Amino acid sequence: MRLEVDITSKKFESAAGEQHDVIGGVSFALDAGEVGVLVGPSGCGKSTMLRILAGLDHDFQGRVSRPVSARIGFVFQEPRLLPWRSVEENVRIAAPLADEAKLSALFDILELKAHRNHFPGELSLGLARRVALARAFAVEPDFLILDEPLASLDVALAARLRDEIATLVEGRSMITLLVTHDMDDAVRLGDRVILLSPRPARILADLPIRTPRSTRGDAETAAIKADIMRRINGDPTKQAAL
Amino acid sequence: MPRLLSFALFLAVWWIGSLFAGDVKLPSPPAVLTVMIAEARSGDLFFHLGATLARVTLAFTLAMTLGAAIGYLMGRVRLADRLGDPWLILLLNLPALVVIVLAYIWAGLTEVAAIAAIAINKLPTAVVTLREGARALDAALDEMATVFAMPPWSKLRHVVLPQLSPYIAAAARSGLSLVWKIVLVAELLGRPNGVGFEIGVAFQLFDIPLLLAYSLSFAAVVLVIETLLVQPFEARLSRWRPRAA
Numbered sequence A: 001m002r003l004e005v006d007i008t009s010k011k012f013e014s015a016a017g018e019q020h021d022v023i024g025g026v027s028f029a030l031d032a033g034e035v036g037v038l039v040g041p042s043g044c045g046k047s048t049m050l051r052i053l054a055g056l057d058h059d060f061q062g063r064v065s066r067p068v069s070a071r072i073g074f075v076f077q078e079p080r081l082l083p084w085r086s087v088e089e090n091v092r093i094a095a096p097l098a099d100e101a102k103l104s105a106l107f108d109i110l111e112l113k114a115h116r117n118h119f120p121g122e123l124s125l126g127l128a129r130r131v132a133l134a135r136a137f138a139v140e141p142d143f144l145i146l147d148e149p150l151a152s153l154d155v156a157l158a159a160r161l162r163d164e165i166a167t168l169v170e171g172r173s174m175i176t177l178l179v180t181h182d183m184d185d186a187v188r189l190g191d192r193v194i195l196l197s198p199r200p201a202r203i204l205a206d207l208p209i210r211t212p213r214s215t216r217g218d219a220e221t222a223a224i225k226a227d228i229m230r231r232i233n234g235d236p237t238k239q240a241a242l
Numbered sequence B: 001m002p003r004l005l006s007f008a009l010f011l012a013v014w015w016i017g018s019l020f021a022g023d024v025k026l027p028s029p030p031a032v033l034t035v036m037i038a039e040a041r042s043g044d045l046f047f048h049l050g051a052t053l054a055r056v057t058l059a060f061t062l063a064m065t066l067g068a069a070i071g072y073l074m075g076r077v078r079l080a081d082r083l084g085d086p087w088l089i090l091l092l093n094l095p096a097l098v099v100i101v102l103a104y105i106w107a108g109l110t111e112v113a114a115i116a117a118i119a120i121n122k123l124p125t126a127v128v129t130l131r132e133g134a135r136a137l138d139a140a141l142d143e144m145a146t147v148f149a150m151p152p153w154s155k156l157r158h159v160v161l162p163q164l165s166p167y168i169a170a171a172a173r174s175g176l177s178l179v180w181k182i183v184l185v186a187e188l189l190g191r192p193n194g195v196g197f198e199i200g201v202a203f204q205l206f207d208i209p210l211l212l213a214y215s216l217s218f219a220a221v222v223l224v225i226e227t228l229l230v231q232p233f234e235a236r237l238s239r240w241r242p243r244a245a
């Protein structure tokens, strides 16, 4: 199973009728079992690209091939839960085939046990994100898409959730694509880091990380990060802008 | 308690009014109650109330179902909106009386004609309200349903209907009060039974106690249905909303 992406151009038309390029040219491929991380500045077209890859937007130039009947698990940038359904119902509605044992395990890892019967309106952003994650994993996806799952959470919470995501990703072989603008998250979670330019998005670098995820401690992470910075252009001040 | 008080006030005003206007023009509450009991004893009251309620139920269900479907379609499909809009404006502004009379002329003095005429009167407001609801559907949730490959029935039940429910409730509420008003006119003009028919008879005989007995029984039924059926239903729909303090 393999995802092949070759988007040559994607434009949006503004209300005033003028066109602006959002994606300039992006091509890469991901195999099952691989975690690809797209890193790029805010507004460079990452979410737009994910919508194309998930088949939600067909209005682009280029080609995307993903396994025909691939089940998709999508964690959108906003949680996108059904406000009128409980946490548990939200997950079950998206994943009607998931059994109780599977759900229990998921709720356990994501620390949602106490919130099964709450409505989304009663949850903090961190909890709502966890529900969105539970929903995406509950469908046992072949293709998992995560759009900035750690953004706007405080540092401690983000670190915890990052570890939870790492655990879940480790537990299942699938194509995983994660979007972030945080290099630290990218290096801790990814097998490959794809750096994107500001809008219109182009690939600046496509860098594999060879150290297995489980053995990456703080020291290794810092080393890999420094290594990536060096390999891009050796100028850390420029990279800080990413 | 405040409800009881306002009912007592109503009775008091009525009674005092009847003292001033005289028993012929405005019979006192006990006089009307006597007629009401007599009509109930003979079974007539329940027969006519039942006939009217049956018509209301049928016409209301028909108009809500059709109205919801058409409104949803017009809210989602541009072409449908363009095609339907002139008809909608026409129906919205057509007087109820015209629809009823034409229905009786074209379809005869039949039950079908009566129910269709009532439904047609309610239809356009249901369409307009549901069209508004369909236009306001959240595109983000729609994408979510698509990505997770939710089957159509599940999407309708869990994603679409909950968003439409405030609009459905609004259409039902305004529609029901419209139907209550129109059903009596339709019965008066072309049906041999129902509250509207009885009121017509009472009018011709100038039997004011009978007229009031039927009108008030009808009003009581409306009140009971609104408080026991419509209001709890609305409360259930908004169960998930965080309660206001």
Ligand SMILES: Nc1ncnc2c1ncn2[C@@H]1O[C@H](COP(=O)(O)OP(=O)(O)O)[C@@H](O)[C@H]1O
Residues within 6 Å of the ligand: A012, A013, A014, A022, A040, A041, A042, A043, A044, A045, A046, A047, A048, A049, A199
């Ligand atoms: N539906 C749309 N219509 C017009 N412009 C859009 C639309 N969606 C996104 N854009 C624009 O495309 C650019 C990329 O957006 P997005 O993909 O959300 O960026 P990000 O990389 O932060 O996820 C932004 O400049 C945004 O304003």
Ligand SMILES: [Mg+2]
Residues within 6 Å of the ligand: A046, A047, A048, A077, A147
């Ligand atoms: Mg984004």
